[in-house]
Amino acid sequence: MSSEQNISLQEQQFMHKIKAEEKIEPKDWMPEKYRKNLIRQISQHAHSEVIGMQPEGNFLTRAPSLRRKAILLSKIQDEAGHGLYLYSAAETLGITREEMIEALQSGQAKYASIFNYPALTWGDMGAIGWLVDGAAIVNQVSLQRTSYGPYSRGMIRICKEESFHQRQGYDIMLSLVNGTPAQKAMAQDSLNRFYWPALMMFGPHDSESAHSAKSMEWKIKRETNDDLRQKFIDQTASQIEFLGLEHPDKELKWNEERGHYDSGEIDWEEFHNVIAGNGHCNRQRLEHHIKAHEEGAWVREALAAYNAKKQANKAEAA
């Protein structure tokens, strides 16, 4: 960072607020890079909620009981709602939802790479709720204290619903492990496939993370990737044990001195490979989004035309 005397008075005031744990609000001055960084992070978060509807939507019509179907519907509905809050929060930074959707569809903006893994069995609905939403919550709880006001308030609201999502996922797993051997095997298979990708959701190691340092200084991020990942590893270990499932990490070991679990190394080659477009569903997820958007174009046009007609009629009558 440049020396104190070189930065503007505005930036000094901005940093003063950040240090004092005051929230930055939409009309406040902010450095352009802070704005851009937030738009990147919030829109990526919104896109993740929206793309995340697909793997679960893909199982809605096959849910094995009416009760589970109702719960899953309600969860997906929440996710669409979270997408909306987050798009609105990003819009306060001077970008439109249309621009964000365009950036998603062109591949310029990202969504959580976890959704590039396929949802193949009903057990995956359990693993996604428990592990994927669980990892998301660890991150989001921390983001409740993020420095940007609208994002922080959005996170507080979202966290309340996310904890219900995680519980419903864990509840699916509980039913499976208490069921038949085939159901228990289904649960183990889902855990095996989703455990490591869930750890990858926290992003690269701190030493490798492109956006971390500045985001921490600006308090957009409040805890590092590795610290958040450690929390998740710790909380998940006892949950796996309670389910009576085998832990996918054979090197996992309690470290008395650190007060944390030591764990095996993540396969970062797989992480980069999936991000680079080689996951099972990268193309499918984007094409699904683009197809729905394009098929809905005539509906949006009809809505605009109808509203314009009503406006014109009103003007004529006045």
Next chain:
Amino acid sequence: MSDTIKDATLEYAIRLGDDANVLGHRISEWVSHGPFLEEDIAYANVALDYIGRARMFYGYASELANDGRTEDDFAYMRDDRQYRNLLLMEMPKEDFAYSQVRQLFIDIYYGLLLPELVKSKDDTLAAIAAKAIKETRYHLRRSRDWVLRLGDGTEESHRRTQRAVDSLWGYTHEMFEMDDTERLLVDSGIGVDITKLRDDWHRQVGSILTEATLNVPEDSWTVRGGRIGYHTENLGHLLTEMQFVHRSYPGCQW
């Protein structure tokens, strides 16, 4: 309750449960396929209402049958020849216009049927109806608004919406037809005389279609059979998907 009335009420609960289950399933197919995010939320919401209704009707059916069958046995363990839903419910989702026109037809229908069912001498059916009325009011506001916008929107939306009205019209007639089972329930003050709803339904639908600059079709074709398990080919595919996991692992708790 006499055995005859009880059997008829069971059949009635299954019919209404099948309507809700099949339609709720169809609507759920829209989730993540809507024209924009708000519509995904609305679809999930409406689907949830219908799956909730299905659970209440099947739950009551299970109570009346008293033979160990659960709500899921009614939903997942019957074939299309045993399903009793109206054909309109099982028609595929097609495009947004088609789904909204179907929804309008159904919302107006339930908007008329439910206030009558609330007066049923059967307390459970009356209670389910009382809850469903509020949901249907919201559903109708949405489907009515959409049919107006689509009918009177662009040339394309008008064409698609008129096609939907024309394609679905022949499936609306059986909504107002009763068999002996339902007549018995009407006579006992339990069921709704749906033949009496027909004129109001036509008046309301006609007025919305006209406002939406759409034509009301001539009554030249009629397909019927849902209530006796004589379905279109669509239902078999729907049930194949719905029942796959449940039937692949027999006797499991989920």
